[in-house]
Amino acid sequence: MNSYFEKLGHTVLERWRQQNFSLEVFPELAQIAIDEAPPSENVDLEEMIHEFLANDDQPFQSQSGFGQPELLAFNDPRFYIQILFWMEGTTEIHQHEFSGAFHVMHGSSVHSEFEFAAAQSVTPHIRIGELHTKKIELLEAGRTVPISSGRECIHSLFHLDTPSVTVVVRTHHDPGTGPQYNYLPPHIALDPIHADALTMRRKQLLDVLENLDHPEYVTLVNEMIGRLDFERGFSTLLHTMPRLQDIDEWQPVLEAFQQKHGELAKGVADTLAECLRRETISQMRHHIDNPDHRFFLALLMNVQNRADILSLISERFPDQSPTEMILGWAEELLELTDFGLALLDATFPETLDVDIEDQADLLMGALQHALEQNPENQTAAASAEQAEIHSALSSSCLRPLFA
Secondary structure, eight states, X not given: OOHHHHHHHHHHHHHHHHTTTOTTTHHHHHHHHHHHSOHHHHOOHHHHHHHHHHOOOOOOOOOOOOSSSEEEEEEOSSEEEEEEEESSOBOOEEEESSOEEEEEEESEEEEEEEEEEEEEEEETTEEEEEEEEEEEEEEETXXXXXXXXXXXXXXXXXXXXXXXXXXXXXXXXXXXXXXXXXXXXXXXXXXXXXXOHHHHHHHHHHHHHHHTTOTTHHHHHHHHHHHSOHHHHHHHHHHHHHHHHHTTOHHHHHHHHHHHHGGGGTTXXXXXXXXXXXXXXXXXXXXXXXXXXXXXXXXXXXXXXHHHHHHHHHHHOTTSOHHHHHHHHHHHHEEEETTEEEETTEEOOTTSOOOHHHHHHHHHHXXXXXXXXXXXXXXXXHHHHHHHHHHHHHTSTTGGGGO
């Protein structure tokens, strides 16, 4: 492997040995070692790729599916260094059972940090609480961020460039810091490693019934929701929600779950709606490769209100008007679909009898009005029309722009 990583690994090892391999000091120790000779300045990405492909003398590689791909650059019984490529990667909101630091070697990402307040364990594998955003920042090449194991470091990354490459110096496992929860905002934490084989098979069987358009599908899901515990019931709701919404049977099933579980289910509806919104944005990322458009998607996924979105755009584009940037991106992202003109997942209302060539101006006008909050000089008829377009935009993934 590249000699840089051998040197970095031995530097970290020697310094950590002097600290008696204390887990408490490892994140800062790793961050300092990286920043003294940053990979972004000391490793040529093309040369590193060539060396890895052509030279058999490499550290033992894991079978991990994390990264696209993951390369192990240094391996010690106490810690290792991994190089993670991301082509379309958007991480879940998650915590770690390891500690260390990560460095943006190539590309850039939007990094979000969270806290999970008023947490309550329902089972060892699912918790309810209140997920709040602590900080959102743009990470450019050269930035290094420490990682603490456990619930003090809950975060997510939305990678903007193809590829984005991160270098991670990390422990193998920090005892007592699991499970390594994933978080579904705003109220649920799940253990992604927990394998419930019965629930998995039940969901697969429901998929069979869905593909067959079985007439008893809804009845059987309702029966399951009435019998299952909170953990299995939530998993079933999450799995069947798209189908039930498509056939307009979602609300009765959700209400049955809420009635059965009472106070525990209070935040489930909002969590499932947010899961669907975030998945919609994540899927858009697969066919949107412009870094600025990906930056826009990252903001829509991770930022909860317009003011913070405008602030982050100003940080990345200090010489530009953030409102004009959004309007420019929106115009570039407009496309004609079978259902009419669409901006991401917001479609021009079918109830409005407007020629297709006029729909773009009305959509853009409604968006500009929302961004500028300037209702002056509108007639009553225009206001009613704009209100319906406003509703279509604000109920889409663009919702944070209207908050």
